[in-house]
Amino acid sequence: xxxxxxxxxxxxxxxxxxxxxxxxxxxxxxxxxxxxxxxxxxxxxxxxxxxxxxxxxxxxxxxxxxxxxxxxxxxxxxxxxxxxxxxxxxxxxxxxxxxxxxxxxxxxxxxxxxxxxxxxxxxxxxxxxxxxxxxxxxxxxxxxxxxxxxxxxxxxxxxxxxxxxxxxxxxxxxxxxxxxxxxxxxxxxxxxxxxxxxxxxxxxxxxxxxxxxxxxxxxxxxxxxxxxxxxxxxxxxxxxxxxxxxxxxxxxxxxxxxxxxxxxxxxxxxxxxxxxxxxxxxxxxxxxxxxxxxxxxxxxxxxxxxxxxxxxxxxxxxxxxxxxxxxxxxxxxxxxxxxxxxxxxxxxxxxxxxxxxxxxxxxxxxxxxxxxxxxxxxxxxxxxxxxxxxxxxxxxxxxxxxxxxxxxxxxxxxxxxxxxxxxxxxxxxxxxxxxxxxxxxxxxxxxxxx
Numbered sequence: 001x002x003x004x005x006x007x008x009x010x011x012x013x014x015x016x017x018x019x020x021x022x023x024x025x026x027x028x029x030x031x032x033x034x035x036x037x038x039x040x041x042x043x044x045x046x047x048x049x050x051x052x053x054x055x056x057x058x059x060x061x062x063x064x065x066x067x068x069x070x071x072x073x074x075x076x077x078x079x080x081x082x083x084x085x086x087x088x089x090x091x092x093x094x095x096x097x098x099x100x101x102x103x104x105x106x107x108x109x110x111x112x113x114x115x116x117x118x119x120x121x122x123x124x125x126x127x128x129x130x131x132x133x134x135x136x137x138x139x140x141x142x143x144x145x146x147x148x149x150x151x152x153x154x155x156x157x158x159x160x161x162x163x164x165x166x167x168x169x170x171x172x173x174x175x176x177x178x179x180x181x182x183x184x185x186x187x188x189x190x191x192x193x194x195x196x197x198x199x200x201x202x203x204x205x206x207x208x209x210x211x212x213x214x215x216x217x218x219x220x221x222x223x224x225x226x227x228x229x230x231x232x233x234x235x236x237x238x239x240x241x242x243x244x245x246x247x248x249x250x251x252x253x254x255x256x257x258x259x260x261x262x263x264x265x266x267x268x269x270x271x272x273x274x275x276x277x278x279x280x281x282x283x284x285x286x287x288x289x290x291x292x293x294x295x296x297x298x299x300x301x302x303x304x305x306x307x308x309x310x311x312x313x314x315x316x317x318x319x320x321x322x323x324x325x326x327x328x329x330x331x332x333x334x335x336x337x338x339x340x341x342x343x344x345x346x347x348x349x350x351x352x353x354x355x356x357x358x359x360x361x362x363x364x365x366x367x368x369x370x371x372x373x374x375x376x377x378x379x380x381x382x383x384x385x386x387x388x389x390x391x392x393x394x395x396x397x398x399x400x401x402x403x404x405x406x407x408x409x410x411x412x413x414x415x416x417x418x419x420x421x422x423x424x425x426x427x428x429x430x431x432x433x434x435x436x437x438x439x440x441x442x443x444x445x446x447x448x449x450x
Contacts, residue, residue, distance in 0.1 A: 001420075002041060004034045004048040005386060007400040009055040010376040011360050015400050021054055023382040026420035031376050049414055051390040053400045055356075056375050057115025057383040057416060058330040059363025060137075061289035062206070062268045062318025065105030065119050065126040066098045069445045070323035079212045079298040083182070086323060089449055095123065097448075100441040102129035103433055108328040110135065110424045110431070112410030113385040115417075116363070116373055118266070118289070118318070120179045120206060127165045127174070133431045134423050136173045136383060138367055139165065140206045144181025144190055151189045159197065173419065177204035180259070183250060184218050191259040198262035204367070205262055206289075210250040210277070211269030212300045219253050221245045251277035260284035266366055268318065270308070271301040278304075278311055287314035287366035290358075292337030294320040305341055305358075306348035316363030317355075329410035330359050331387075338405065352405040382420040388412045 001023045008019030010031060020037040022030035022044065030037060038046065067086070074085045093101070102125040109117055110133065117137035119126040127139040143158040145151050158178065165176045178194045180186050191207075198205045210216065217223055222245035246253050251273055259265070260280070266287045273281075281288070290303045308315045317337065322328050334355040341350035364374025373383045387404055389397045391412065397403035416424040429435050 002034075002037055002044045002046045003054055003384060003386070004038075004046060005052040005054045006050065006389065007053040007397075008376065009053055009356070009400060009404070011056055011357060012375040012377060019054065021376055021382075021384060023384065023417070023420050026382055028376060028378055028380050028382050028384075030378060047415075049386040049388075051388070051397075052414060053387045053389055053404055054376070055385060055387065055404070056360045056373065057385050057418065058113050058359050059116040059118075059316055059367065059369075059374060060109065060114045060319050060328075060330060061118050061266065061316040061363050061366055062291055062320055063105070063109070063117055063119055063328065064121065064321045064323070065109070065117065065129060066102040066121055066123060067321045067323040068105035068108060068328070069097070069101035069442050070321075070449060071326045073446075073449060074323065077298075079300050080214045082298055082324060086321075092449055093445070095125070096441075097445045098123040098125035099128060100438055100445065102126040103133070103438045104442050105322060105328060106130055106133040106135055107429070107431070107435065107438070108322070108410075110416045111413060112327075112329045112331065113387065113413040113416055114319075114328065114330055115383040115385065116367070116369065118206065118367060120208075124161060124165060127169060127176070130174060131169045132433050134173070134418055134421060136373065136381075136418055138175045138177055138204055138206075139169075140177045140179035140204070141165070142179045142181055143194065144185045146185055146187055148187045148189055151187050151193065154190070155193050155197065162201075162203070175204065177206065177264075179206040179208070182208055183215055183253070188253075188257045191254050191257040195258045195261040198264070203262070204264040204266070205259075206266050206268055207254065207259060208268045209254065209270060210267075210272040211295070212298075213272065216250055216272045219246055219250045220248060249274060249277055251280060255280055255284075260286055264368055269295065269300070269303065271295055271303045273304065278307060278313075281308075281313060282311050285314075287316070289316055289318040289363075289366060290337065291318045291320040291333075292340055293325045293333055296336065296340060297324050302340055302344050304345075305337075305350065306345055309354070314362065314365040315358055316366040317359050327410065331404065331408050331410055331412070334359050334405045335409075352399075352402045355405055356401055382417055384415075384417045386414040388414050
């Protein structure tokens with residue numbers, strides 16, 4: 001199949017005006033001028049998107065697909081209040097609810113051009129949903145325990161789930177990994193044991209770290225709303241306060257417990273880091289998933305993206321929980337993230353092209369998947385999307401990269417393809433689930449949550 005459009009954006013090379021991408025057997029076989037490729041492959045089926053841009057599918061480095069049903073329920077509160085309220089809402093959800101919510105999250109990802117997802121889950125619902133929907137990505141099993149006596153049991157459960165998930169998924173599309181819970185719910189021994197298991201089984205690790213001022217105060221001073229939450233005796237925690245101040249940063253804290261000792265570690269957020277932290281992240285080759293919209297929405301702060309990039313870290317973008325941002329939209333993530341960076345760091349002017357790179361090849365590098373996805377190059381897997389540039393808000397589009405980042409949103413995505421399979425076309429789905437049934441279930445679940 002020849003995919004043609006006014007622009008092709010390979011990401012790792014210059015945009016091609018009136019370009020085309022040849023897709024065969026699930027992979028990209030040629031990229032170039034549309035007229036030349038039509039002559040070269042005269043018998044090939046042609047799909048022409050007209051005034052649009054063809055580019056690699058977006059890589060979402062951090063999300064919780066199974067939280068999609070909770071969007072719009074908890075508004076206008078800071079991070080600490082939001083996360084604790086979300087835990088209360090989660091108690092009302094059963095296994096079937098989590099699955100249908102994850103399906104909704106996956107559908108919204110595909111419709112906004114996201115083809116690769118890095119998701120953190122305890123229930124495993126997103127793992128099943130991504131497999132059914134034909135998506136690509138990494139599913140991290142969340143694991144945590146504040147009481148040291150429960151650490152081994154928590155790790156045993158996580159290891160058992162990972163073995164089950166590995167049997168369930170198509171290993172060509174989905175990988176499983178580990179994610180320690182938030183610092184205020186984790187005995188530090190969790191970080192050491194996660195790193196040991198990840199090294200033994202060659203598993204990727206995701207660490208939510210340094211994302212909020214109150215988390216930093218919890219680690220450094222032992223004083224924040226989280227220190228009270230961690231003393232909840234109903235969860236069988238220890239009788240005395242289980243947390244003592246460390247006087248250090250979250251990055252240095254987990255470093256002391258060996259959290260970066262495995263080979264494939266990604267830090268999520270990284271808002272509150274100092275120069276020493278960044279140096280250690282570089283030393284251990286830890287990648288970074290920045291989530292600018294949720295960081296702004298919940299008053300968490302602004303990650304130093306320019307500093308990460310200037311130090312050569314592998315950096316990409318994540319949409320994080322749709323329960324906070326109310327949409328799964330990587331284009332909005334790029335646009336808002338770019339504007340925030342320009343506002344707070346005017347001397348390090350963030351370009352549209354940099355944001356688009358982080359949403360594609362940057363995310364692929366962060367997951368160590370850049371040999372497969374993230375750019376339109378011959379031999380890579382055909383994870384391809386088409387974005388409409390014909391709207392009045394987008395024309396005239398003299399710079400297609402700027403047009404995508406500045407003038408588009410997720411609703412402008414015309415087509416999403418994963419591994420050569422078209423999973424979404426405008427208002428049409430080609431996935432292995434009953435979309436109408438899933439939407440009906442979502443309405444039912446939301447009535448219970450309200």
